[in-house]
Amino acid sequence: MKNIDLSCITTAFELPGHRIVRNVGVVRGIVVRSRSLVGAIGASLQTLLGGNITLFTALCEKARSEAFELMLEHAAERGANAIIGVRYDANDVAVGVTEVLAYGTAVIVE
Numbered sequence: 001m002k003n004i005d006l007s008c009i010t011t012a013f014e015l016p017g018h019r020i021v022r023n024v025g026v027v028r029g030i031v032v033r034s035r036s037l038v039g040a041i042g043a044s045l046q047t048l049l050g051g052n053i054t055l056f057t058a059l060c061e062k063a064r065s066e067a068f069e070l071m072l073e074h075a076a077e078r079g080a081n082a083i084i085g086v087r088y089d090a091n092d093v094a095v096g097v098t099e100v101l102a103y104g105t106a107v108i109v110e
Helices: 037-049 054-077
Strands: 021-035 081-094 096-110
Touching: 021 054, 037 081, 054 081, 054 096
Parallel strands: none
Antiparallel strands: 021 096, 081 096
16 A cells, blocks of 8 residues: 655645546545543533633544544555545534544546
């Protein structure tokens, strides 16, 4: 499995300096996370103080990072060397449980 260079991943639908020679298809990485009891209590205490709720920020960042890595793996498995049109989405699937999705179009560029 080859690695995808991070400079070949973009939210745009073209990659300057490269020519798309093949569209491999949609790739995605999905992570479903729940808040731990300790994290939920700690975050609740942080809400009393106001400002950035760092426990939730860290949880969200970790979930997005994991979804992004899974998307890269999916693209590499399909033989792509770039991903265009990258997006994130998040949905609650149950109380305290969130799905984070990273997706894009895997392509081969020269």
